[in-house]
Amino acid sequence: MIKTGLLGVLLTISLLAEGQAISVSGNWLPSITAISTTGSDYSPSTLTSAANQTLITASGLGSLLVAKNYRISVSKTNTDWHNNLVLTARRTGAGTPSILSAVSASGGTTAQTITNISTAFFTINVSFLSLGGISLSNIPIEYSLSGISVILPVKTYSTTITYTIVEL
């Protein structure tokens, strides 16, 4: 009877812990350096954002006494884009765990081209010692945009980057 009750309590704790969720903040509005020398193209032709341009928070992670891994994937949906523009992202920091040593991020530290197809970016690993419901906050993301040239038609180019979390 006691064992059954304990099991029930533990299962309830697990259920009370919300499922994994992701929140993303921080858009990037780069500005091009004006051309100062006639005959030249834009310089630099590649722009880099702040190292923490976008912050990702993953929450509701983990489960009682079970190690969990989550994949963060990235893709973009173009509003108006040009094939010459290549957008990359990289993870520049570890983020802040709600419980130290219980959760960490791995991978994604080298620049990865963001395409229109969702692609694995980095992984979040949760220790089996967690009770669930933990989070990894403010994982910093840096962007880079190359292919900037006067050759491209004059207009505003925009795209929406989507980060998705999936339990593995």
Add this chain to the structure above:
Amino acid sequence: MRKIVLTLLLTLIYLKGKAQTSGNASVSLTFSSVARISIASSGSSTLTLGSPATAGLALTTTVSDETKWLNFTSAVASGVSRRIEASISAGTVPSGLQLKLGLNAAVGGGGTLGTIVASVASPITLGTAATVLNNITGAYTGVGVGNGFKLTYTVNVSNYGLLRSGTNVVQITYTLIDN
């Protein structure tokens, strides 16, 4: 009954574990119109119709200069193109002479640098504004001497009887214009 409840709980846990969520960030970049034009190198070109080596012979009837290069940077919206016009904006070409201009094939740069209208083989006589290069869209020539379009200026004697000795200064203006 206990087994059924446990099974339901585990099923719920499993279903929750497979939940998937997403979040968004946007990137937006604006390209503005660019229209810049210059001549490299700075300074004047001098074309001299010198005396013949032997009395009784004609003047050298054609002299040319190829020290200047046309540089430009252009960024335009889709469907827009530009042209470059050349004109004599100050001074006059002496009577009996013609000042002609031809563009050599582009060197360096990138993009759509346009179509030469006034070529070395078929130069225009400079005077009022005339198109020398057309259908430029997004393009850059490169910077300075050795990049872009080398300009060939030629002075021809058109009427020997009207020639008078002297020095004339002529200013040529190049303009990058939307079509």
